[in-house]
Amino acid sequence: MQQPLTEEKVFKDPVHNYIHVQDVVIWRLINTSEFQRLRRIRQLGTSYLTFHGAEHSRFSHSLGVYEITRRIISQFERGEYTDWPKEEKLVALCAALLHDLGHGPFSHSIEEAFGMNHEDWTCRIILGDTEINTVLCQVEPGFPEKVAAVISKTYDKPIVVNLVTSPLDADRMDYLLRDAYQTGVNYGTIDLDRILRLLRPHKGRIVVKDSGMHAVEDYLMSRYQMYWQIYFHPVTRSSEIILRLIFRRAKELMNQGYTFGFLLDPLPDLIRGDLTVSQYLMLDESLIQTVFNLWKKEEDPVLSDLCSRFMDRRLYKYVQIDSMDMSMIDDLRAALAKAGLHPDYDLEIDFPTDLPYDVFRKDGSTENQILLLDREGGVREISEVSDIVRSISGIHRGKYHLYYPQNKLEQIKDKLPPDIQKLFVK
C-alpha cells in the first residue's frame, strides 16, 4: 500500500529549505484540486493588511506541517523506538498534510459569522466525493476514515493523534516559523532541529527529553510573543471585525429579502448556512474578494461602505480601555445610537485572550500538557520543572479594544456625553 516514488520529489521551501515527498500517495494528494485550492486561502487571514509580508497560503503551511511530521517519524524510525507503531507512518503523514483542508476563506471570521467549523469540513472533504477521497481509497479500503479519525482525534492509536495535535505539534512549529519568516519578525524563531531531535514516543504520547527543557521554554515564549505581536495585532483585529460585519450585513439583507446587485454561487447557500461539499470547495479568497469588490457598488450603504473599507484598507480605528462591563457597553451603544451612529455596525468591542500554556484544561483533561522524559524513563509535566513555564502557566491575558469608524465618530463627537467622548480621545 505504501508505495515509494521512484525518485524523491522536492519542493523548495523558504522555511525548511526542501520539502521531501517520498510516497506516491502524498504526491497525488498534493496534486488534487482540493489541496491546490489551499493556495487561494491565506495562512494568516487578514494579517496581510497589517504585515504586508503575510501573503502566504495554507498550501505552503500544509507542506511544512507534512515535512516536520515526516522528519519526526523518520527520527523515530532511526532511533528504533518500540513505542512508535511503524505501520502508522502513512496515516500520520496524510493527516498532517490534510489537517487544514477544510479551511474556508478568511477562516476565523467566516466560521464565526456562519457557525461553521473547519475541522468538520476537513473530514467532510476527506470522506466525500472528492479527488482526495479517491487517492486515499487507493491505499486501502477504510483509509480515508482513518485519516479523518486522526484529524477529529477519535483514532484508536492515541500516539498518532498526539503526534498530529498536541501543544508541541508540527502544525504549531511550522506556523511559528513560517509566520515569523513571512512577516519579518523574529519572535517565532524556535530551535526546530533541537526540539525534533529530542521528541520521543513514550507510552502512547509524544514527550520531550528533559535536556530539551530550555528549548521548550523558548518555544512557549515564541508562541506567546507571536500571539500578541502578530495574531492579535489590533489592526488585524480591526480588519477581521470589518469582515464579520460584512458577512453579518449580507445575512441580514438576505433575510430581509434585499435584492443584491451582484451575487455569485455559492454565496446564497453560504449565507443560508446550507452548503454541499462541492459548493464549499468553490469558496476561496479570490471569490470573496471579487464579490466584495463588486459589492462596493451595492445600493445598501452599510454593505458598500464596509466592502470599500475592507478592499481599500480603510479600517476602523481603535482605542484600548482598561476594563469593561456589560452595562457600560450598553450605555456606550445607546449614546452612539442617540448621536446618530448605527449601534450594530459602528461599534465593536474586542477582547482577545490567549492561554500560552496550561497544566489542566477547563475540563480537567491533561492533553495539553508538555511532558519531559528523564534518563530513568520518568515523566514530569514541564511546569513542575521550569520556573518560567510555571510562571506563565494559566495566565489569561487580554486587552479590551473599542473599534469604530473614525470619520463618522468625528462628525457626531460633540453630541456624546463627556465621559464617553473621553474614551475616544487618546
Place this chain on the structure above:
Amino acid sequence: MQQPLTEEKVFKDPVHNYIHVQDVVIWRLINTSEFQRLRRIRQLGTSYLTFHGAEHSRFSHSLGVYEITRRIISQFERGEYTDWPKEEKLVALCAALLHDLGHGPFSHSIEEAFGMNHEDWTCRIILGDTEINTVLCQVEPGFPEKVAAVISKTYDKPIVVNLVTSPLDADRMDYLLRDAYQTGVNYGTIDLDRILRLLRPHKGRIVVKDSGMHAVEDYLMSRYQMYWQIYFHPVTRSSEIILRLIFRRAKELMNQGYTFGFLLDPLPDLIRGDLTVSQYLMLDESLIQTVFNLWKKEEDPVLSDLCSRFMDRRLYKYVQIDSMDMSMIDDLRAALAKAGLHPDYDLEIDFPTDLPYDVFRKDGSTENQILLLDREGGVREISEVSDIVRSISGIHRGKYHLYYPQNKLEQIKDKLPPDIQKLFVK
C-alpha cells in the same frame, strides 16, 4: 509642498526589516484604492505554481523599491553631492513607489495576449480620474505629469529617470532580494548595503565607485541566476503558456459569438481590447481566478480543460530540444494535427532569452551601461574593467522547449512518425 509626517510611519518588511515613510504624500499614496489593488497582483505571476513561496504581491515589492530609493537619495543628501538635484526627491520617491501601478493580473501573460503595456497603464492611472491623481495634485499643479514623465523616461532631468530606471536600479535590487527570499533560493542575495553606499550621482547619471566593482559583478551574476533558475523555470513557463491559451481561447470564442455560461465585467471589454481606467482597475488576480474557476464548467471543452489545468495545476509537460527551425515546427504541428491533436492548443514552442548585461543596446544607445567612477573622477564602462562582466556581456542564452498535454499525447503517440515520437520520449 513636501510635508513631513509628524511621526515617521514604518512597515515591517521581511527583506528591508523596516520601510520608513516620512512624507504625508507617500503615506496617502499607499492608502489609495489603486495602490491597495497591488495586493491582489502577485509579483511573480504564476511562479507560485513552481515555487510555492512566491506568493508575494506587487504591493510588497513597490514598498521595497520605494525604500531602496529613499535610502539612495538619503545617502546622496548626506554626502552633499552637488550632482544630485535635491528638489527632485519627492518626484523620485513617488515614481519609485508607483512604477508598477499599472500591472494587470498575471501581467506578462495578459499583456502578451491582449497587446497591453503596464507602463502605459501606470501613466494612465497617474494622470486619470483616480485617488492617486488627487493625492499627487495636492503637491503642486502638474505634479502627476512629472511623476508620469519619470516613469515613461521623458522627464527633463535625466538623473531622476536614471535613478528610477537603470541596469542597477532600486526595482531590480528589490526584486532580486525579495524573490530570492520568498522562493527560498539564495541566488539573489546581493550586498545591497555596499552597493547603495557606493552609488554616486555624476553628470546626469547614477554611477558606482570603482571599489564596488566586485559587488556589481556579483549583482549581475545573481540576476543571471535568478533568470534561469526562477523566472524562466520551465514549469513556470508552462503555466504562463496555459494562461495565454486561456486568453486566446476566450478571445476566439468571443469573436465567434459564443455565449459564455459565466462572464464578469470588465472581461468582455478586456477581450475586446477597450478598457477605461476604472475598468482596468477592476482587474486583479482574484477576479481572474474566480472567472477561471467558474469557466472549468464552461461548455467549450478547450476552455474548460485549460481552466481546470490552470486552477488545479495540471500543467503541460515539456521536453527540451537542442535547436528548432520554422519548417520543423510546421512539420511537428502537422503531424500532431494528423494524429488528432489540436494544432493551436496542444503544442507550444518556447524560447526564453535573457541578456544579462550588454554594453550597447540594439539601437546603439548606452543607457544600459553600468559605469564605474574612479578617484580622479574618471568613468569607465564596467566590462572594460571586469573580466567576468566582459565574458558574459552580450551573451544571449536560450533553450527551446516544447510544451504539450501529456495525457493527450500518450493516447495518440503511436500515430506519430518515429522521428517525432522520439522528440517526446526523453
Place this chain on the structure above:
Amino acid sequence: MQQPLTEEKVFKDPVHNYIHVQDVVIWRLINTSEFQRLRRIRQLGTSYLTFHGAEHSRFSHSLGVYEITRRIISQFERGEYTDWPKEEKLVALCAALLHDLGHGPFSHSIEEAFGMNHEDWTCRIILGDTEINTVLCQVEPGFPEKVAAVISKTYDKPIVVNLVTSPLDADRMDYLLRDAYQTGVNYGTIDLDRILRLLRPHKGRIVVKDSGMHAVEDYLMSRYQMYWQIYFHPVTRSSEIILRLIFRRAKELMNQGYTFGFLLDPLPDLIRGDLTVSQYLMLDESLIQTVFNLWKKEEDPVLSDLCSRFMDRRLYKYVQIDSMDMSMIDDLRAALAKAGLHPDYDLEIDFPTDLPYDVFRKDGSTENQILLLDREGGVREISEVSDIVRSISGIHRGKYHLYYPQNKLEQIKDKLPPDIQKLFVK
C-alpha cells in the same frame, strides 16, 4: 574638538553588517595597541570549548557596542529630543567603545583567582601612560577623566551613564546578538531595530516607548535563555573551574618557593598581585595559552595535569544535585580525601545564579529598572505592565553541580561510602 573623518570608514560586521566610523578620535582609538590587544581576548572566555563557534573576541564586540550606541544617539539627534545633551555624544561613543578595554585573558576566571576587576583596569588604562590616553587628550584636557567617569558610573550627567550601562544597554544588546550568531543558537535574536527606534531620553534616563513592551519582554527572555543555555553551560563551567584551579595551584607553588620550569613576564607579578598598567597590557590569551602549553611539562603533577586538561580539553565531569549544604560538602570532601583524592583539586561545587530582571536591587536602588514611557509622558516600571516580566522578576535560579576528574574517581570509587558513591552514578 569633535572632528569628522573626511570619508566615513566602515568595518564589515557579521552582526550589524557595517560599523560606521565617522570621527577621527574613534578611528585613532581603534588603532591603538591597547585596543588591538582586545583581538587576543575572547568575548566568551572558555565557551569555545563547549560551542566551537564562540571564537570571537572582545575587539569585535567592542566595535558592536560602539555601533549600537552610535545608532541610538543618531536617533536621539534626528528626533531632536531636548532631554538628550548633544554635546555628550563623543564622550558616550568613546565610553561605549572602550568599556571592555581592561578585560584580561579569560577574564572572569582570572579576576576571581587574583581578585582583580576589569572595570578598574579599564579606567587605569584610560588614565595611564597609554596610546589611548594620548588620543583622548587630543580631544580636550580632562577628556580621559570624563570617559573614565562614565565607565565607573560617577559621571555628572546620569543620562550618559545610563546610556552606556543599564539593563537595556548597547553592551547587552550586542553580546546577545553576537554570541547567538557565533554559537549558532537562536535564543539571542532580539529585534534590535525596533528597540532602538523606541528608546527615548527622558529626565536623565533612557526609557522605552510603551509600544515596545513586547520587544522588551522578548529581550529579557532572550537574555534569560542565553544565560542558561550558553553562559552557564556546565561544560563551560567545568573549563572555568579548571582554569581557576590552574591559577590557584600556580599561586600556591609560587608561595611555596617552587621553581617553575617555565615562567614568562608578567606572570610572577600577576601571581603576586602587583602589576603595572604596561605589564597588565602584556597579558592576553595567547600568552596564557602558551604558558599553559609549556606547563603541561612542569614537574608538579597537579599543575601539569590541570594544564593538559585545559589545553587538550579533557575537562572535569559533572553531576547535578538537587540541594547542598555546607556540612554535606565537608563530608564529601573528607570522604574523597580519605579515598585518596586531592580535597582541593579533585572536587569543585558550582552554583551559578542569574537574576533575569529585578525591580529593586538589594540596596533598594532602582537603577536596574526598565521604564516604559506612555503617550502622556508618564513612566511606568515594566513589571507593573507586563505579566511576563512580573512573573520572572526576582526569580533567582540555580542548580548545584559537582565537578570532578572522572578517571581518578573511577579508580577510587569502591572506597567511597555508598551514599556518596550514589551521587556520582547517574
Place this chain on the structure above:
Amino acid sequence: MQQPLTEEKVFKDPVHNYIHVQDVVIWRLINTSEFQRLRRIRQLGTSYLTFHGAEHSRFSHSLGVYEITRRIISQFERGEYTDWPKEEKLVALCAALLHDLGHGPFSHSIEEAFGMNHEDWTCRIILGDTEINTVLCQVEPGFPEKVAAVISKTYDKPIVVNLVTSPLDADRMDYLLRDAYQTGVNYGTIDLDRILRLLRPHKGRIVVKDSGMHAVEDYLMSRYQMYWQIYFHPVTRSSEIILRLIFRRAKELMNQGYTFGFLLDPLPDLIRGDLTVSQYLMLDESLIQTVFNLWKKEEDPVLSDLCSRFMDRRLYKYVQIDSMDMSMIDDLRAALAKAGLHPDYDLEIDFPTDLPYDVFRKDGSTENQILLLDREGGVREISEVSDIVRSISGIHRGKYHLYYPQNKLEQIKDKLPPDIQKLFVK
C-alpha cells in the same frame, strides 16, 4: 571496526546547525590533543586584521568538512548507488576530518618563509607517534596509512580521493560558507543542500547531475568572489607580507649569530628548518603571537618594528599598478635604497592570481574538471554546457600591488625621482 556511538553526539554549529558524530573513532579523533590544537590556528590566517569577524579556527572548519562528507556519503548510501564502495566510509570520514591537521600557525606565510608543506605535516602527524595515530590504529592495522594515502592522493580507490579532494569537495564547500558567515559577506552563500542532493558516485569519480548545472555555476562564481573580495584583500596581503618579513628577518638574524632577547622552543629549530613532529605540534598562533609581542622589544630595529606593525596592526600601505617588469622593480628598489630605505624590508611587490576553474591543468590532467551526468548516464565537462563557466574558464586574474611603510616613505619622498614619486601618490 566501525563502531557506532551508543548515542549520537552533536556539536552546535553556526553554519551547519548541528554536526553529527556517530562513530566512536571520530569522537576519539576530535578529542586528541593534536586535533584540539587546531583551535589555536585560525582558518583564515591574518584575515581577521581586515575582517574582524574572521576569528574562526581550523577546528571549526574541520568539523564542517567532516559533516559535509558525512552527508554526502549518507546520501550515497540512501540512494544505494553501486559505484560507491560502502566499506570506504570510515576512511573517507577520517580523511575529511583530519585533512587540515598539519596546518601551522598563519600557515600560508610560515610555509612560504620556511619551505614547509602542511599536507606533508598532516601525514607525518597521522603516521607518527601521536594520539591520532593511536586512535586510528584501533580501527585496524594499517588504517593510519590508508587515511594518509587519501590525503596525499595516492590511495588506490580514486573515488575516495576524489570525494575528499576535488574542485567541488567538502573542504571548499565548508570554507566558502563558513568564511562568508564569519566575515559577514554574502558572496559565499552557495546552495549546499541542492549540490549535495545532486552529487553522484560515477565510475571512480564524484559527478553532478546535470540539473545542478546552475548551482555549480553559482558555486564557482561564489568561489571567485570570495578569492577577490576576501582571500586576496590587499589589507590581508599586507599583513601576510609583514609576517613573511618577520620570519625572514628572524632567519637572517639567526644566521648572523644575533642573540635574541627572547626565544622560545621550538622557534630555533623552526628557523633552522629541522622540526620533529612533537616540536611541530608545539607551534600554534598563541605561541607566535606571544613571541612577536615580546620581540616588539628586541634590539634589532627591523625585527622590533615589524613585530609592532603586526601586533598593533600598523600595516604597510599599498598602491595598485597596472603592470610591472623585473627591470622596473630593480630600478624601484635601487631608488628607494638610494633615498635611504631598506631595499629588502621596505618594499614588497605582490601579484596574487587565481584560476577560478580550468578544464585542463598545466600538466594536461583532468582531475580538476567538474563533470555533469545526464539521464542517459553520459558525462560532460561543465564548460561544454555552461556559457558562464566557459567564459571564466582559464581566466588568470591578477593585480600588481606595491606595499611599503607609509611613514618611512613620507620622510624620504622628496629624494625619489619624479616618475617613482608618482607611483606612490594616488
